[in-house]
Amino acid sequence: KNQVEQSPQSLIILEGKNCTLQCNYTVSPFSNLRWYKQDTGRGPVSLTIMTFSENTKSNGRYTATLDADTKQSSLHITASQLSDSASYICVVHVAGTYKYIFGTGTRLKVLA
Amino acid sequence: DSGVTQTPKHLITATGQRVTLRCSPRSGDLSVYWYQQSLDQGLQFLIHYYNGEERAKGNILERFSAQQFPDLHSELNLSSLELGDSALYFCASSIPSGTSGDTQYFGPGTRLTVL
Numbered sequence: 468k469n470q471v472e473q474s475p476q477s478l479i480i481l482e483g484k485n486c487t488l489q490c491n492y493t494v495s496p497f498s499n500l501r502w503y504k505q506d507t508g509r510g511p512v513s514l515t516i517m518t519f520s521e522n523t524k525s526n527g528r529y530t531a532t533l534d535a536d537t538k539q540s541s542l543h544i545t546a547s548q549l550s551d552s553a554s555y556i557c558v559v560h561v562a563g564t565y566k567y568i569f570g571t572g573t574r575l576k577v578l579a
Numbered sequence: 580d581s582g583v584t585q586t587p588k589h590l591i592t593a594t595g596q597r598v599t600l601r602c603s604p605r606s607g608d609l610s611v612y613w614y615q616q617s618l619d620q621g622l623q624f625l626i627h628y629y630n631g632e633e634r635a636k637g638n639i640l641e642r643f644s645a646q647q648f649p650d651l652h653s654e655l656n657l658s659s660l661e662l663g664d665s666a667l668y669f670c671a672s673s674i675p676s677g678t679s680g681d682t683q684y685f686g687p688g689t690r691l692t693v694l
Contacts (some may be wrong), residue, residue, distance in 0.1 A: 483635070508667070508688070509687060510581060510669050510671070511669075512581070516682065556622065565635035566624070566637070569621050570621060571626070
């Protein structure tokens with residue numbers, strides 16, 4: 468069964484600290500993996516998209532990694548800011564289809 | 580601002596009623612996706628349209644239906660509403676790159692409350 472699991476469910480960190488969010492998937496066949504940031508009550512915004520051949524991709528203070536062999540991805544946030552408080556959603560695209568499998572997200576809270 | 584607009588922003592209605600949610604995609608985008616997000620739940624894919632044609636269906640109930648019009652805007656119709664249908668409904672649009680995936684731009688959502 469195609470699934471995307473994220474951990475932790477929630478995370479609280481102090482402003483300025485780094486953190487890493489995890490995403491494990493069992494989606495097959497795999498096309499690409501994306502990370503979205505969703506502020507409360509708003510639509511998700513794309514942070515990164517990685518295909519099978521890409522190991523890492525950065526977007527400012529956000530760096531995503533992908534290990535297609537172990538089917539794991541991580542999103543690393545550097546020098547966190549209060550505005551990073553949001554849910555981070557991992558999404559995997561099923562190759563050859565128009566289907567996207569969403570994780571339930573990690574809710575991050577950054578405290579001053 | 581993603582360029583995707585959704586109306587209305589909020590909708591309050593009673594059980595058994597029918598509502599229509601509207602989505603206007605970004606200029607030039609041919610694909611429209613609909614998602615449901617219940618309280619503290621992840622996004623659930625409902626349905627995908629490309630240039631007026633249905634391309635994929637997800638966990639969409641039979642009480643729900645959608646269409647995409649020639650001007651590319653889309654409507655999601657929810658009927659015989661139940662309390663459990665209360666959720667945020669998001670629309671996303673994209674210029675698809677075939678079946679290799681595309682970047683979806685999400686609208687601000689419509690918050691539906693069924694009383």
